[in-house]
Amino acid sequence: MDFRFTPEQEAFRDSVRRFAEKHLAAGALDRAHATDYPWDVSRLMAKQGLLGITVAEADGGQGGALMDAVIAIETVASVCPRSADVVQAGNFGPIRVLAEYGTPRQKERYLERLLAGEGVISVGMTEPEAGSAVTDLTTTATADGDGYRISGSKIFTTHAPYADVILAYVRFGPGVGGIGSVLVDTKSPGVRFGQRSTFMSGEEWAQIYFDDAYVPPEMVVLREGGFKKQIAGFNVERIGNTSRSLALGRYAYERAREWAMQRKQFGRLLCEFQGLQWKFADMKMKLDAGQLLLYRAAANADRGFPSAEETAIAKAYCNQAGFDVANEALQVMGGLGYSQEALVEYCVRRCRGWMIAGGSIEILKNRIAESVFERTFSQRPGG
Ligand SMILES: Cc1cc2nc3c(=O)[nH]c(=O)nc-3n(C[C@H](O)[C@H](O)[C@H](O)COP(=O)(O)OP(=O)(O)OC[C@H]3O[C@@H](n4cnc5c(N)ncnc54)[C@H](O)[C@@H]3O)c2cc1C
Numbered sequence: 128m129d130f131r132f133t134p135e136q137e138a139f140r141d142s143v144r145r146f147a148e149k150h151l152a153a154g155a156l157d158r159a160h161a162t163d164y165p166w167d168v169s170r171l172m173a174k175q176g177l178l179g180i181t182v183a184e185a186d187g188g189q190g191g192a193l194m195d196a197v198i199a200i201e202t203v204a205s206v207c208p209r210s211a212d213v214v215q216a217g218n219f220g221p222i223r224v225l226a227e228y229g230t231p232r233q234k235e236r237y238l239e240r241l242l243a244g245e246g247v248i249s250v251g252m253t254e255p256e257a258g259s260a261v262t263d264l265t266t267t268a269t270a271d272g273d274g275y276r277i278s279g280s281k282i283f284t285t286h287a288p289y290a291d292v293i294l295a296y297v298r299f300g301p302g303v304g305g306i307g308s309v310l311v312d313t314k315s316p317g318v319r320f321g322q323r324s325t326f327m328s329g330e331e332w333a334q335i336y337f338d339d340a341y342v343p344p345e346m347v348v349l350r351e352g353g354f355k356k357q358i359a360g361f362n363v364e365r366i367g368n369t370s371r372s373l374a375l376g377r378y379a380y381e382r383a384r385e386w387a388m389q390r391k392q393f394g395r396l397l398c399e400f401q402g403l404q405w406k407f408a409d410m411k412m413k414l415d416a417g418q419l420l421l422y423r424a425a426a427n428a429d430r431g432f433p434s435a436e437e438t439a440i441a442k443a444y445c446n447q448a449g450f451d452v453a454n455e456a457l458q459v460m461g462g463l464g465y466s467q468e469a470l471v472e473y474c475v476r477r478c479r480g481w482m483i484a485g486g487s488i489e490i491l492k493n494r495i496a497e498s499v500f501e502r503t504f505s506q507r508p509g510g
């Protein structure tokens with residue numbers, strides 16, 4: 128077993144770092160407080176080959192491994208936390224499901240634009256009455272000629288206000304087996320957005336309404352029975368979310384470490400107080416432990432798809448660790464840490480959201496417990 132990067136991985140990390148320092152370091156603070164999608168960063172990353180890292184070369188991607196995408200997202204985040212969202216959208220999110228399960232026609236219509244950094248795709252799973260219990264979703268796909276009419280609504284959809292297309296989880300029939308997915312163009316008739324709302328992180332979202340929106344047959348990604356495949360693809364999204372949790376925790380830690388080595392109180396550097404040294408020791412242990420869990424899940428990924436169990440363990444741990452570390456880093460930086468002059472408070476706010484998004488920590492622990500006891504535990508009444 129070797130815990131070091133290969134020479135190729137190191138070279139890739141160094142090239143991403145040089146790119147990030149040259150193009151993303153300046154403006155990192157402004158970007159974190161801007162609400163719009165960073166399209167300039169998106170186009171730059173497309174040129175640099177940082178979108179579609181794991182997408183097959185035949186489909187316009189780089190044909191790399193999931194680990195490469197993890198290296199890219201971590202390295203970008205270490206320079207500009209907000210820009211890591213672009214790496215997420217271009218590699219880990221619904222784009223990966225589209226690349227894996229989409230038809231040549233769907234890829235031609237959307238993937239090219241997404242990989243060029245000109246567009247973004249969102250995933251619409253969550254509904255007002257179906258959050259953690261996602262299989263309770265009620266958005267329906269009803270046959271109409273060769274195509275389908277989509278009716279229902281989605282909430283909390285990341286990037287929805289800027290997305291060209293939504294990968295929407297829909298119900299073709301009853302039960303878990305009735306769930307599949309379709310691509311819905313956000314400009315098509317019958318698609319409407321509610322009022323914009325803002326998360327604690329500053330990200331905007333808007334409720335999406337599908338009022339009998341017509342989807343042609345060629346825009347079905349997975350028919351009924353597709354839920355398992357969909358979740359296999361969603362585990363990739365979770366790895367991106369895990370990576371950003373840890374990377375933003377590390378970003379905040381690095382800023383606090385630098386601060387502790389230059390800030391003096393009581394005539395001594397902060398790093399000379401044992402009360403703060405122990406905080407740093409705890410932070411370091413959490414970051415290193417999370418790093419190993421994340422790399423295990425990514426390195427073991429089979430054809431780019433990580434195992435559900437290793438992903439759940441990595442995500443639950445890193446979501447908590449990233450938040451705890453960022454929060455402690457803020458504490459160490461005192462009033463400066465709490466101020467928007469530094470990016471540390473931003474890291475705390477972002478990390479907080481990932482404890483909920485993409486499968487909350489509690490839901491992931493339920494999944495881990497099922498692996499521990501090698502049985503399922505229904506969460507439903509009488510289950
Ligand atoms: C920043 C952010 C981005 C998001 N982006 C997207 C997106 O792009 N697309 C999308 O579809 N959705 C998105 N979501 C929605 C997200 O997936 C849901 O918020 C999440 O699944 C939880 O659902 P809920 O908010 O309805 O909470 P609920 O399901 O109502 O849960 C409330 C609380 O109860 C706990 N809980 C629920 N059931 C159990 C149980 N059985 N055992 C133990 N605890 C339980 C939960 O962990 C949570 O703490 C995003 C959310 C956030 C915060």
